Amino acid sequence: MRILVVEDQREVRTFVLETLEAAGFTVEGVSTYEAADRRLLAGGVAGVVLDWMLPDRPGVKLCEEMRRRKDPTPVLMLTARGDVEDRVAGLEAGADDYLKKPFAAAELRARVRALVRRGPRLTDAVVRIGPVEIHPASRQVVSEGREVPLTTREFDILETLARQRGRVLSRPRLLLAIWGTDDEAASGSLEVLMARLRRKLAAAGAPDAIRTVRGVGYALRDDA
Amino acid sequence: MKRETLLGQLLTAHTLVVAGTCAFLVLATMGASALLLRQAQDRTVEATVAEVMNGIVVEERESHRGIVAAADEYFDETSLEGFRFELLDRQGKIIASRGEVADWVPEAIQIPPDGKARGDRFRTGTLWCGSDHVIRVVTLDVLHLAAVRRAAAVMLAALPLAAAFGTLLGRRLFRRRLAALARLEGAVAKTAAEAGASIDVPAETREIATLQDAFNGLLGRLGEALSRERRFTQEAAHELRTPLATLRARLEPIAAAEPRAAQALDDVEALDRLVDALLLLARSESAPLPTTPVNLCDLARDIAQRRSLTDGGGARRPEVDAPDEVLVRGSEDLLARALGNLVDNARKFGGPKARIVIRVREEGPRAIVSVSDDGPGIPAGSAERVFERFFRGASSRGTTEGAGLGLAVVRAIATRHHGTIDARPSELGGAELLLDLPALR
Numbered sequence: 001m002r003i004l005v006v007e008d009q010r011e012v013r014t015f016v017l018e019t020l021e022a023a024g025f026t027v028e029g030v031s032t033y034e035a036a037d038r039r040l041l042a043g044g045v046a047g048v049v050l051d052w053m054l055p056d057r058p059g060v061k062l063c064e065e066m067r068r069r070k071d072p073t074p075v076l077m078l079t080a081r082g083d084v085e086d087r088v089a090g091l092e093a094g095a096d097d098y099l100k101k102p103f104a105a106a107e108l109r110a111r112v113r114a115l116v117r118r119g120p121r122l123t124d125a126v127v128r129i130g131p132v133e134i135h136p137a138s139r140q141v142v143s144e145g146r147e148v149p150l151t152t153r154e155f156d157i158l159e160t161l162a163r164q165r166g167r168v169l170s171r172p173r174l175l176l177a178i179w180g181t182d183d184e185a186a187s188g189s190l191e192v193l194m195a196r197l198r199r200k201l202a203a204a205g206a207p208d209a210i211r212t213v214r215g216v217g218y219a220l221r222d223d224a
Numbered sequence: 225m226k227r228e229t230l231l232g233q234l235l236t237a238h239t240l241v242v243a244g245t246c247a248f249l250v251l252a253t254m255g256a257s258a259l260l261l262r263q264a265q266d267r268t269v270e271a272t273v274a275e276v277m278n279g280i281v282v283e284e285r286e287s288h289r290g291i292v293a294a295a296d297e298y299f300d301e302t303s304l305e306g307f308r309f310e311l312l313d314r315q316g317k318i319i320a321s322r323g324e325v326a327d328w329v330p331e332a333i334q335i336p337p338d339g340k341a342r343g344d345r346f347r348t349g350t351l352w353c354g355s356d357h358v359i360r361v362v363t364l365d366v367l368h369l370a371a372v373r374r375a376a377a378v379m380l381a382a383l384p385l386a387a388a389f390g391t392l393l394g395r396r397l398f399r400r401r402l403a404a405l406a407r408l409e410g411a412v413a414k415t416a417a418e419a420g421a422s423i424d425v426p427a428e429t430r431e432i433a434t435l436q437d438a439f440n441g442l443l444g445r446l447g448e449a450l451s452r453e454r455r456f457t458q459e460a461a462h463e464l465r466t467p468l469a470t471l472r473a474r475l476e477p478i479a480a481a482e483p484r485a486a487q488a489l490d491d492v493e494a495l496d497r498l499v500d501a502l503l504l505l506a507r508s509e510s511a512p513l514p515t516t517p518v519n520l521c522d523l524a525r526d527i528a529q530r531r532s533l534t535d536g537g538g539a540r541r542p543e544v545d546a547p548d549e550v551l552v553r554g555s556e557d558l559l560a561r562a563l564g565n566l567v568d569n570a571r572k573f574g575g576p577k578a579r580i581v582i583r584v585r586e587e588g589p590r591a592i593v594s595v596s597d598d599g600p601g602i603p604a605g606s607a608e609r610v611f612e613r614f615f616r617g618a619s620s621r622g623t624t625e626g627a628g629l630g631l632a633v634v635r636a637i638a639t640r641h642h643g644t645i646d647a648r649p650s651e652l653g654g655a656e657l658l659l660d661l662p663a664l665r
Contacts, residue, residue: 009466009469009470011470011473011474012469012470012473014473015472015473015474015476015477016473018477053462080461080462080464080465080466080469081458081461081462081465087514087557088514100465101465101466101468101469102465102468102469102471102472102473102492102496103469103472104472104476105476139516149517149551149664150517151516151517151518151519151522151551151556152516152518152556153522155516185529189522192548196548196549
């Protein structure tokens with residue numbers, strides 16, 4: 001799986017490249033917006049690690065540009081800047097995840113793994129399950145005009161299932177897509193989150209939105 | 225503090241004015257009417273007594289029979305509804321009379337020099353007729369007439385009705401006019417202080433328009449200040465974190481083999497936390513936050529688990545007492561940081577063996593997280609100061625690591641989530657820190 005790393009700080013770029021290579025990814029590094037844009041147009045990239053500040057243009061603009069031309073490649077933004085507002089801006093620009101500098105190798109590995117496991121990004125179109133609507137752009141779930149209060153993790157699970165609607169996702173696959181790891185602790189959390197998510201969807205009018213396939217995993221019901 | 229409402233004040237003032245005006249109008253009308261009626265009656269009484277005297281004098285002159293016989297004759301021929309005519313002698317004894325006035329008890333009178341006497345309920349007129357007799361006419365005081373009394377009663381009864389009507393009408397009108405103020409208030413409350421924000425409600429009156437302009441001016445200045453501040457913190461964040469990222473990138477690959485590099489890596493992490501804390505504190509407390517639902521119970525369980533891993537084998541795992549779900553709206557990162565800081569704080573002062581209990585509960589519209597420990601507690605007098613920046617307890621100074629920003633950061637995060645943080649002695653014997661946030665319903 002090929003990961004494109006767009007980072008102008010040479011040492012950070014090398015660190016990212018080496019970390020991802022050691023984790024089994026094929027990697028490629030560029031340092032400018034221009035180069036990254038050209039490389040993406042050539043195709044064959046499974047995920048992008050994108051720095052927020054590039055010497056020629058802001059990285060977040062590249063993310064916007066990708067989404068504008070319907071490029072669904074998942075993007076992990078790296079940023080040294082500010083705080084939560086930047087995360088919101090990044091997600092609104094079409095990034096899938098966000099990692100604050102300085103970061104540890106383990107964290108980066110987990111995030112990139114989760115990123116590529118999640119599958120192609122949903123378009124901004126609304127996903128419907130009965131009366132329940134999933135709005136990927138604003139990361140909101142709405143039922144009959146009322147917000148269904150899902151936490152970030154609960155939304156991540158629902159969105160990951162929605163990205164490959166109808167297909168059964170195995171437990172390890174879901175764990176990797178959300179936590180970037182499939183260890184014991186995460187597995188316990190998945191049970192709890194899944195139960196809570198189902199309860200909330202049931203209360204919102206979609207009682208059997210998520211199907212359990214015994215011994216295999218979970219799938220989002222496909223009406224269409 | 226419970227304040228009076230402007231509407232309430234206006235209504236009270238309006239009610240007083242309406243009631244006062246109505247009372248004044250009614251009383252003035254009644255007073256003036258009484259005065260005019262009485263004057264008219266007095267003139268009638270005066271004219272009547274003069275006419276009676278004339279009649280008697282003419283009768284006497286025609287019949288040559290003396291005044292008493294003339295009066296008898298005249299009284300027989302003449303009567304006036306509601307009037308009583310009397311002829312009295314010098315001692316005030318009635319010699320002849322005609323006509324009845326209810327309740328009039330003729331008694332000896334003192335003849336007043338001006339010819340008029342004011343009785344309790346009667347009006348009288350007297351005139352000397354010759355030198356030995358007095359003619360008196362008596363009538364019921366006009367103000368005691370049943371019709372006049374009824375009219376007065378009607379006016380007095382109309383007073384509260386008019387006042388009530390005016391008050392109710394005013395209440396409706398005031399309420400409708402003040403609704404514009406409520407709309408403006410609603411718009412102001414909903415407007416976030418950020419660049420480009422402005423209020424736009426239909427302003428029907430000049431006051432509302434002026435107020436709105438003033439608010440928009442303030443919002444403009446505020447927005448400018450906020451975006452300046454935001455630019456500054458972002459640039460500062462970039463300048464501070466980029467070298468840390470580079471340093472980390474250099475250290476991490478060699479940390480496994482080189483213990484001094486691993487130590488340096490810990491230092492980088494400590495520095496990173498400090499940068500985070502400073503940037504967080506530098507940010508305005510009114511800065512916008514993501515508004516995703518956050519489950520405080522999951523955060524508490526995550527933190528307990530993570531801390532039991534990072535604190536090492538000897539440390540006691542924090543206990544969690546939480547239901548399945550308590551939701552608030554806000555930033556998961558920041559709330560996790562706040563909870564983490566509270567637990568770190570308890571660990572720092574209680575030591576590795578300290579018992580730490582994280583409790584999450586919902587109390588009506590509040591979501592409350594409390595972190596208690598059985599450590600030494602907060603010294604008396606410092607309960608408020610522990611949330612100050614760079615505050616470190618006297619006993620911990622020089623012994624415990626940290627810059628004294630942990631609880632200040634918690635307070636900043638609490639404030640940005642429209643919540644509060646408080647400290648009090650815990651049931652476990654140490655300190656209990658209470659994070660109180662608006663729950664998501």
